[in-house]
Amino acid sequence: MLKYFHIRYPLMNYRYLVGFIFMLIIVISCNGISGEKTQPEKNISTVSDLVHFVDEAVVYSQRAGKDSALKAFADPNGSFTRGDAYIWAYDFSGINLAHPFHPEYTGSNKLSLVDPDGLHMIQLMQDTALNGSGFVSYKYENPLTGKTESKLAYVKRVDDSWWLGSGIYGENLSIPDTIPESIGTSLSTTVDNAVRYAEKVGKEKAVDEFNNQSGSFTTNDSYIFAFDLNGTTLAHPFHQDKIGTNESTFTDVNGVSIGGEKLTVAKEGGGFWYYVFDNPDIGNQPEFKASYIKTINNSWVVGTGRYLSDIPVNFSDENREKLVNQVHDAVSYVNEHGKDAAIKEFNNPNGSFSNPDMFIFAFDLNGTLLANPYLPGLVGENRLNDQDPYGKYPVKQLITNAEHGGGYTYYFFSDPGSDYDIRLKLGYTELAGKDMIIGSGIFPRT
Known part of the structure; x- marks a missing residue:
């Protein structure tokens, strides 16, 4: 045995x-x-999945840098190829930078590429990305079936030089009215209609119509408001007591200047801005609101907005105080150690000013990013024309606030403390010396 x-x-x-x-x-x-890939990635099957996928790719570009990102996007076995969905990249002259299933495209100008119906799809995508982001419908070969199928693409500008896109296949794909691009389009379309009406009938008749609760521009969830370039309210169908009141100094519950920011946007000709305001549909409880305005004849402004109840705005007084104090400390650091040493420290992800929940960033007065410890791929690039998902230009407002002595603003940005998801952020900026903007921000935490 x-x-x-x-x-x-x-x-x-x-x-x-x-x-x-x-x-x-x-x-x-x-x-x-x-x-x-070391683990299975989520399939991209819905329009919301598609938007999130492209957002993820843009953030990856900002973190890893352009060269590393393009290498990842070109890999047919990489993490940015998921079933029949994949990322492609182009510059704004039409040169393909990456395509996992057509490597022969790389380096070639594809603006003349048309689908079976004759649609110049790359040209249309490029034009859409120039405006920030959006959707394009066309027909294209499915790499899994080898057949030409209907496809809905979502494209997004990375910076002034290039853009990304991806798409999903399917017939009669609809774009949800709850995603930022749909909301932004709805708001701007409503305002454009109001502008055309005002130009047709004149200011006086238009203001009367906008103030009419039973008028053609007032519905259960939408209305037109108007003000002049001094901030005096001209029209508001549900706040007649505000007519003739100057609201240029009004702030919301988180200290964001409602009046000041809308005048800044109005003097640029119009655009998007955000604030927290009492929603009459829920007993005048404060909710996040996205608004779009447009200036008429350089003298008065019309706009509309939408409450977005699913976006949290719980920025506590304590966290806002910490935010301002951190910016003050960073400005003091610049004054004590000098600009170059400060920028080096602010860019250090292990430095004394770096925390995923609240970190220091820096810009020059032209909008060039000088420091961001979590998005090193953006440092050195001009971000003045960056738009967030709803269409706001956050860097412009951050600079304006700093130049006016410091202030808060809302914008949507990638959250390093939440897997870089795009979330609402409350930013605060001040000047450091004469040529540098110092800022930080906080995300709502539950």
């Missing part, structure tokens, strides 16, 4: 060893090496 046992025991060990090696080979083969 003992002899038998001693013969069998090493054989059993040997078999276990062979089995272990075999299993290890299978695991390595399945998981992949050299940049292949």
